[in-house]
Amino acid sequence: MANTKSAIKAARKSLRNAARNKTIKTRLKTLAKAVAAAVKAEDAEKARAASISFSSALDRAVKSNVIHRNSASHHKSQIAKHIFAVKQ
Numbered sequence: 001m002a003n004t005k006s007a008i009k010a011a012r013k014s015l016r017n018a019a020r021n022k023t024i025k026t027r028l029k030t031l032a033k034a035v036a037a038a039v040k041a042e043d044a045e046k047a048r049a050a051s052i053s054f055s056s057a058l059d060r061a062v063k064s065n066v067i068h069r070n071s072a073s074h075h076k077s078q079i080a081k082h083i084f085a086v087k088q
Contacts, residue, residue, distance in 0.1 A: 055076050055079070
């Protein structure tokens with residue numbers, strides 16, 4: 001249990017941030033699955049639209065320090081590779 005006033009505040013803040021991070025990460029996983037499903041179905045237009053929304057969500061997650069920017073960059077490059085394969 002936190003003993004000082006600042007530690008109590010930090011504990012409350014930690015819970016708020018953890019809840020925010022969980023919702024953002026869950027949303028990212030959902031969008032990633034949507035992209036994967038579109039790629040698997042070989043629907044180029046649907047895959048492109050899903051990848052745009054996933055990339056945008058990744059950028060917002062990086063902006064709020066939920067995920068690391070290199071991790072987002074890695075995910076975007078992998079998605080681009082799969083989208084390019086579907087177009088071929």
